[in-house]
Amino acid sequence: MPLINVIPGNKIPTAPLNVRMPMWHMPGWLLLIVWTVRGLARLVVLSVRYWWLTMPVGVAVWFRAEYGSFVVLGLVLVITGGCLAWWRLHPASWLRFGWHPIVGRWRRLWVYRRRWASAMATCGLATVFDGDRYIPRLGRVRSSRYGDEVTVRLLPGQIPDDWATAAPRLAYTFRLRDGRAYATSKPDRVTLRFLRRDPLAGLIQPLPIPAMPDFTALPLGVREDGETYRLRLTGSQLLIAGATNSGKGSVIWSLIRALAGGIRSGLVELWVFDPKGGMELAAGQPLFTRFAYEDPDTMAGVLEEAVKRMRQRAARLRGITRQHIATPGDPTIVIVVDELAALTAYITDRKVKERIREALGLLLSQGRAVDVHVIAALQDPRKEVLPFRDLFPTRIGLRLTEKEQVDMVLGDGSRNRGARCDQIPETTPGIGYVALDGVREPVRVRFSYLTDTDIAQLVRDYARPGGAA
Known part of the structure; x- marks a missing residue:
């Protein structure tokens, strides 16, 4: 039997206040349209974000449709040959402007982005407020011969020392040798440096002697x-x-x-x-x-x-x-x-x-x-x-x-x-x-x-x- 409230001094009973939100019923065809629009918007965002993957694939598909598979194969061979020639003629510039940027983007997607949310949670760098979970934003990843440099946008209330304490745990989480955190010129960002291969593992041979010492270096x-x-x-x-x-x-x-x-x-x-x-x-x-x-x-x-x-x-x-x-x-x-x-x-x-x-x-x-x-x-x-x-x-x-x-x-x-x-x-x-x-x-x-x-x-x-x- 439903309960009713009786106001003291008043013989007229009052019904309980209804605080439930009304339920809106959406037709199936409209729900399908909403899902489709959201999916297309998400696809556009991902295509723009990962343009370095979607653009070559799109160009290859267009060339194949226009000129056939042999033209696409020839184009791939030409690009590969050009990269090999660049690497042989000037390896330093090839590594800096060619290979390392590709490796950095790939590692951002496959190594860091894939495990980012779980790593932030297990290392104590994510937070929950008012029922919502907040995760630091993963920025640019720069790779080099020996490691990765990862830029992260801090959450409100975080300081670089928080990341310096968690950096070794993050390194193990991403299956890397060592990790350290550095403050940047921007107060809302921190740089993580992860070591994949240690250049200091072997003895360092004596360095060349300058003809005249530079006391500043x-x-x-x-x-x-x-x-x-x-x-x-x-x-x-x-x-x-x-x-x-x-x-x-x-x-x-x-x-x-x-x-x-x-x-x-x-x-x-x-x-x-x-x-x-x-x-x-x-x-x-x-x-x-x-x-x-x-x-x-x-x-x-x-x-x-x-x-x-x-x-x-x-x-x-x-x-x-x-x-x-x-x-x-x-x-x-x-x-x-x-x-x-x-x-x-x-x-x-x-x-x-x-x-x-x-x-x-x-x-x-x-x-x-x-x-x-x-x-x-x-x-x-x-x-x-x-x-x-x-x-x-x-x-x-x-x-x-x-x-x-x-x-x-x-x-x-x-x-x-x-x-x-x-x-x-x-x-x-x-x-x-x-x-x-x-x-x-x-x-x-x-x-x-x-x-x-x-x-x-x-x-x-x-x-x-x-x-x-």
Whole structure:
């Protein structure tokens, strides 16, 4: 029996309010027309979106209808022959403008678009609001020899760090080696870089030595996109951190090799400190202006001498220029310390330790403008070992033993942005991540490896003036 409402004080019953929406019955022929129009509109949209597939198919169908199958086959052979000739005559332009764009479009359709919705949901990048599901929009896919670069439009409330955290999971979802996320110039977009093949898997041979070093772009190794990595030394200090056998020597010798042209011409002076008794760097002694390796007191004296040179240069340039320009008579001074912790933490003589810390602090804080640069390597990045870690604008993190050490070396949040130094295999020394002051994302690099023969040849060819080769 239906219920009725009775208003208090009123004897007349009232019927319940009907809140149901009326049901419209659509004839079958009209429903068929609606479905047909929607299907045609969808077909037009897909045809325009995937014009690189529909246009060749349409042209082939038209040629076949007009001229027959043999003409279509001949046209295909002509186009194939032209592409082969282009590839043989100029492979670089063929890969850039021909093959890689085709691969990028195909991978966008077959690899990413096909799994995009499920990947966004399982990786926590889709969201639901008011009963509707929202998925980030897949943009352009650019392919290269080693990987893919995918542009994505962010949902409201998302930031690039959300994608940086999910990038490794996305890489596994799309059956790829590795994935990292980068912010773009547009605030509503993010770029995902997926690695299909690692160009850093093998050893990197020594790079060509420039006749005169460019201090803004010193060639040291190869990036994960296969291009040469160039380090900016001008106005910077460099910290190298890595566990035992992680490849710190590769970074140091790659840097020395890149500076070799300036060493021979007198444009660069190397002041080298090897607290391990000279075992690591003694082979390059003819390249060095100063080489200290004996005892902490001697090394403290050489550092204080470098401070004196720095102050003299600053006094000479004061009021004339804000940045020193190297000349053979007034060269760039590069101070290389192979194991910094041996000078700042492991010395028992407190007075010598304080002298070293004071000298290093002055060189790091005041040396950049007067062209005095410190290149320091160490294994333990803790604050008590390296009290002036923040004075290094450029940092290189090689293989590290703990994930907490990544942020110690490269800065807070670096590991979440893709610098997984603790996951670098022991079998790939020389691979690391470079973080620059003011640049959000670290760069993955493998530095070139110099054998003893390469070092001996470098010394013979580029010994400094007056140095015995």
